Structure formats: C-alpha cells, structure tokens
Amino acid sequence: MPEIVDDKSQHCIPFLLERLRIHTERHANADGNTPPFFLGLNGVQGAGKTVLVSTLQNTLRSEPYSLSVVTLSLDDIYLTHADQVALAQAHPTNPLLQHRGQPSTHDLALGEQVFASLAAERPTAIPQYDKSAFAGQGDRVPQSQWEVVNSDGQKKVKVVIFEGWCVGFRAWDDETLRAKWEDAVRQKETGDYQGRLGHVKFEDVKTVNDALKQYDALTDKLDALIHIDAQNLRFVYEWRQEQERTLRAAKGTGMTEEQVNHFVDGYYPSYELFTETLREGVFKPNNTSAETSDWQGRQLRLVVNRDRRVQEVIQI
Numbered sequence: 104m105p106e107i108v109d110d111k112s113q114h115c116i117p118f119l120l121e122r123l124r125i126h127t128e129r130h131a132n133a134d135g136n137t138p139p140f141f142l143g144l145n146g147v148q149g150a151g152k153t154v155l156v157s158t159l160q161n162t163l164r165s166e167p168y169s170l171s172v173v174t175l176s177l178d179d180i181y182l183t184h185a186d187q188v189a190l191a192q193a194h195p196t197n198p199l200l201q202h203r204g205q206p207s208t209h210d211l212a213l214g215e216q217v218f219a220s221l222a223a224e225r226p227t228a229i230p231q232y233d234k235s236a237f238a239g240q241g242d243r244v245p246q247s248q249w250e251v252v253n254s255d256g257q258k259k260v261k262v263v264i265f266e267g268w269c270v271g272f273r274a275w276d277d278e279t280l281r282a283k284w285e286d287a288v289r290q291k292e293t294g295d296y297q298g299r300l301g302h303v304k305f306e307d308v309k310t311v312n313d314a315l316k317q318y319d320a321l322t323d324k325l326d327a328l329i330h331i332d333a334q335n336l337r338f339v340y341e342w343r344q345e346q347e348r349t350l351r352a353a354k355g356t357g358m359t360e361e362q363v364n365h366f367v368d369g370y371y372p373s374y375e376l377f378t379e380t381l382r383e384g385v386f387k388p389n390n391t392s393a394e395t396s397d398w399q400g401r402q403l404r405l406v407v408n409r410d411r412r413v414q415e416v417i418q419i
Contacts, residue, residue, distance in 0.1 A: 111151060111405055112158040114416050115329050118403045119159065120168075122327040123262070137261070139221055141324055144266035145381060146331030147374065148367070149342025151411045155331070156266055163262055171258040173221070177267025179230045180214045184242035197307040203241055204370050206269060207314035214321050222324070224259045227252050265321070268370065271328050271385040272377035274315040283376060284308055297337060299371040308372060315377070322385060330381050330404045336374050338409055340367050384419040 123140055130137045142159075146152035156174055163170045181203045182190065190208065194200045200207055213230060220227040228249040236242035252260050275283065284305050291301030300308065333339065343363050351357035358366060386398035399419075406415040 109151070109154050109158050110413050111155045111331065111407075112162070114405060114413065115155065115159060115403065116162055118329070118418070119163075119327070122401065126326055139224065139259075139261050139263050141218070141222075141263045141265060141326050143270045143322070143325040143328035143385070144264055144331075145268070145270045145272075145328065146266075147333050147336065147339045147342075148268055148370070149339060149346055150331045150333060150407060152266055152331060155329075156264055159264060170261045171252070172262040172264065173229060173252050173260045174264040174266060175214075175217060175229060176232075177209065177214075177265070177270055178234070179232045180209050180211075180217070181232050181241060181243065182208055182210050184237050184240060186210070187240070194307075194310065197304075197310060199303065199307050199311055199369060199372065202369060204268075205311050205314075205373060206272070206318055207311060209318075211317050211320060218263075218321060218324050221253070221260055221263050224253055226254045227260075265325065269315075269318075269373060269377065271322055271325070271330065271381050272315055272318065272373065273322070273380040273385065274312045274319075275376065275380070277309070277312075280309060280312050280376070281305065287375065298375050299368050300375045303372050308376070311373060312376070325385070326401070328381075328385050328402045330385075330402065332378070332382065332404055332406045334406055334408050334414060336371075336378065339371070339374065340364060341409070342411075343367050386419075 119142065122142075126140045127137045144152060144156060146155070160172045160174060162168070163172045181187070187203055187208060191201045199205045202208075217227060217230065228246060228251050230246075231244040231249055232241060233244050234241045274280075284300060287296070287298055287301035289301075290296040290298070340363075343366070344360060347357045347360075347363050382404065384398070384402055386401045388398060402419040404415075404417040404419060405413050406417070408414050
C-alpha cells in the first residue's frame, strides 16, 4: 500500500487553532475556564483520516498548546453485537442494515451521554469497539476496559475529536430523498451507472434517512468540522482494496476483493446521497436547529485526488 503522506494537517491545524481561539474568546468564564471544543472529522473510508487524527492530537497535546485531547470514533458507538443482530432481523429484506455501518447501527443514546459528560468535564469512560469480534461482525468492548478521562488528578479534556465516515451527514426531506433515488434508478436503467443507490429499494433508503435525523443530536453539538472529500467517490473502493491487501500481507488474513466490494456497496448509497449535505455546509442555517448566527467559517473541506493528495481547500 502506498504510504499515506500527511499533506492535510498543514491546512487543518491553522483552521483548528483559529476556531479554538474564537471558541475561547466567546466562552471563557470569569476564571478563564472554557468548555471543551468539539471538532467533527468526516472522511471517506481510506482517505487518510487516521493519520490526520493522530497528527492533530499530537500537535494539540504538545507545547505551546499542551491541551488534553480525546478522540471518539463513530465506530466506537456501534450497537452491541446482540443489538445489531436484532436490528438485522427486524429488517430482514433491507440489505443496508444487515451489518454495522449505516445510520441506525449506532447507539446514539450512548453517544449523547458521552458528549454531555465530556461537555460537563465529568469523569467519562470512552467507548471502544472490537471490529474483529464474532468473526469480523464486531462487538463492543466490555465497559471495564474503556479508557476513563477527566478523572481526579487528570487534566480536563479541552478538545474532543469526533471522527467517522458519516459524521456531519444531514438527512433529506422525503420529497428530495425520493427525487434523488428516482434519478439514480433512471441512471441505472440507461446503463451508464456506477453507483449503488439505484439498486436499493426506496423504503430501505428511507429507513436510513429517517434514522439519520436523530444524528443531528450529535452534529449540532460540534463547534467545527473538517471534511476530507474525494474528487471521485469511487476512489473509496480502491482505497479499501489497498487497506485489505496490506492487512492480508501483514496478518495473512483479510477480506477478498469481492468481499471488499460487497462491503463498500453497503455504504455507498449513503455516500451518494449525503456527501452533498456536507459539501453545502453542515452548519448552514437551513441544515441545523442549533444557534446559527455564526455558522460561517466553521467548516473546512479538503478535496483529495486518487493518491489522497489535497487538490483544493475550501472554508465554508
């Protein structure tokens, strides 16, 4: 696998530091204490999110900032294995809910609880998920093994990075959703269609869209968002293939090419539908119920090419 070169943090760090400065000025109380800053980080699978998160954390934790930073991955609040199995059985004909991934397969109550606890600077256990459990179906790690932050004697967490493939996605109204789905079906029928949305029933897509509305409870808590976008969403197939080839080489086990394509197929309808909501701006007044007078400048979009190199930087 080609080495992922970090050419993203040079754009993200100045953006993040500026947003932190504004946050501190706006929210500092009399004793100079400010509430934690919540940063959303969205990136298509394989685009280099993990490397970027690591660089952002290391920078903020080092001098001169010396901030306590915690990362919560959307993946870490997946439903337990038992709940995921129950969800799949409750929607037996919906291919989008047969495995973890899509909106509906996360424990939002847990996510909200962790957000609220971090915001209040209380001792907080950070959930963890083991993707290898149950032969790759995954399960939550027992709570006794979760890392606890904000304990007595620890520095209070001042930056929370919330990262995931659909962090910041906003649901469509039913009319728009149907129009987009019908358009995908038409394209499929003309034969020149590379997407997946047109292959899925409308009811199945609507179930995911309806579930996504509940995710606003987390999205509306974000102070800023970084979006790593791809020039072509189809790159996600190649990037996932590379990741699995590396895994197979390192561990002797991993998904076959066909399995990887099938796995990405399960996510792809949502990329087709909801990436547009990110490109338009997560914090735009018509997209959120939160306080929006100061929405401009809170989102950074990096567009990357096939080699994951930044081609364009847009502040929204």
